[in-house]
Amino acid sequence: MTTLSLATVLAESARRFPDKVAVIDAGARITYRELWAQTLAYAGGLRELGIQPGDTIAVMIPNVADFPRVYYAALAAGARVVPVSLLLNAEEVAYVLTDSGADLLVTHSAMLQVGAAAAQASGTKLVNVGPLPAELPNPPARLEEIAASVPPPRTYVTREAEDVAVILYTSGTTGKPKGALLTHLNLVMNAMVNVFDVHPLTGDDVVMGCLPLFHTFGQTVGMNATFRLGGTLVLLPRFSGDAAIELMLQENVTIFHGVPTMYIGLLEAATRAETLPKLKLCVSGGASLPVAVLERFAEAFGSHIWEGYGLSETSPTATTNQPSFGARPGTVGHPVWGVEVEIARPEYPERIEFVPDGELGEIVIRGHNVFAGYLNRPEATAEALVEGWFRTGDLGIRDAEGFISIVDRTKDLIIRGGFNVYPREVEEVLARHPAIQQVAVIGVPDGTHGEEICAVVVLEAAGSLTEPDLIEWARERLGKHKYPRQVRFAETLPMGPSMKVLKRELRKQYS
Known part of the structure; x- marks a missing residue:
């Protein structure tokens, strides 16, 4: 039996770098020694609440220091973590809990x-972190108080x-969201390749944590790495x-x-900023980055954006542009x-049959x-999972030099008059x-062509384009069918x- 815990990621850094600042939260600086001690205290509190190894703990916390405290405390207790999106309503949260x-x-x-309503609807036990209003009727138990009343465990389970470490719920583009099971090995390895192989970094680096920590990108590439x-x-x-520019300047983020959408937001804010941060490394993922945005960002900030690709089911990083292979705008680089x-x-769909380089097909991943x-x-x-490969549902091309390009999701493909767009x-x-700040292209029903191409546009300034x-x-710039x-x-x-x-919401709205 090979033992491994994702909790090791924090425990080892607390041992090696006890006095280094691990987290900056609203100006408060928390060292690795302090963060790990707080985590173990919370793990003791969870154990006092009856949590046993193999149990499942859902976490609904914004990007504050209590997220890593609770996340690693659950892992330290031997439990599985279910990070819950803060954008869900009570009914949706109750579904995830059930x-x-x-x-x-x-x-x-x-x-x-929202959490209390979801917990009541699903019959799930509830505990809270953070200050509560004094006048709150029937306040829930506070994990901080429970943790303070019992001794912390000596180490993690x-x-x-x-074993499964984290269950990430997919966005549910078709049907109900599904829980993707990520193992300790999946997540430890993904954190390691992101900092030691893809873009070798140092412990002196300061990372901006603005991606939601409940999401796989912010959780693995941001926090765990x-x-x-x-x-x-x-x-x-x-x-x-x-806010991001101000905080990056204040804390010397590298x-x-x-x-x-965040890079678009930074570009828009840059027009108002007197000074811009000097960034050593910028990474984009989660969705396709328009080359025009990459070029504008490099011009404004003097920093290249390295685009990568991954999914909840791949922990998430699968490919990225990386120094060892060079960068090619418009691609997601090479596998990690x-x-x-x-x-x-x-x-x-029932078997894996590869296509030659340069041909369009479905991206499949193993590792x-x-x-x-x-x-x-x-x-x-x-x-x-077919023949050891994960079928992503994404259409892409690999060129002769091994660069992967994402063409589109199979479900977003538009067929206009028999032509694929x-x-x-x-x-x-x-x-x-x-004049365009942001654009999304969708297919809408059409009696003549089956589907018609519709562009939904956010303008830089209202009324600047008809x-x-x-x-x-x-x-003038696209083919007749495009x-x-x-x-x-x-x-x-x-x-x-x-x-x-x-895009499914746009299709509902404009179809």
Whole structure:
């Protein structure tokens, strides 16, 4: 039996770098020694609440220091962690609690109202962290008080490497969300390759923690990787471009992880900022980054964005542009160490058959990062894991030099008059229009062509562009079957938990 715990990531850094600052939260500086001591205290509190190794703890906490305290405390107690999206309503949270079989929900005061309603609906035990209003009727138990009343454990509970550490619920683009089972080995390895193999970093690096910690990108690439390295994580509970720039300057941040919408927000805020941070490394993931945004960011901030690719089911990092292979804008680079990425024929879902380099197909992945399956869904697991490969549902191409390009999600493909149109290709062109801040391209029903191409656009300034002008501009730059015949203007685009544009919501709205 090989033992391994994701809790080791924090425990070891506390042993090696006890006096280094691990977390900066609203100006408060918490060292690794302090954070690990607080974590063990919380683990004692969880044990006092009846949590046993193998139990399941749901966590509903924003980007504050209590997130890592509770996350690693649950792991230290030998439990499985279910990070819950803060964007869900009480009914949706109750579904996650019931589906995961959660033994306990730990809420932060900021999420107590939704969490309490969900816990009551699902019959899940509830405990809170954070200060509570004095006049609150029937206040829940506070984990801090329970932890203070019992001695902390000496160390963490050990687990087997293939035991489940975290259950991440997918966004549920079709049907109900599914719980992806990530093992201790999956997550420890992914944290390690991100800091030691992809972009070798140092313990002196200061990482911006503005990605939601409940999401796989912020959790693994942001929090776990930073703690594995012994760096400092600067937490920002609510992202805005202005707040991020101010905090990065204040805390001398060197590394920024973000999704494309965050980079767009930084560019917009940069027009108002007197000084911009000097960033050593910028990484983008979660959704496709328009090349136009990458170019504008490099011009404004003087920093290159290294784009990568991954999914909840791959822990998440699968590929990224990396110094050892060079960067190629518009691609997601090469596979990370120990991971294989191939392109397979999507028309044969029951088997894996590769296509030659340069041909379009479905991206398939195998390696130490691939999840153990979906919780209590053997049929969905069997569809996703075929011959040892994870079928992603994403369409892509690998070129002769091994660079992977994401073309689109299979479900987002538009078929107009029998011709395949890939929204990302259209979005890349439209994103270069100087009046456009953000754009999403969708297919809408059409009686003649089956589907018509519709561009939903957020403008830099209201009224700076008309529908006929943009259609004409696009017609000159795209093939006859590709340019949008419809344009809809919006103040914002709907975002999911990972700040991806929710195209299904746009299709509902404009179809």
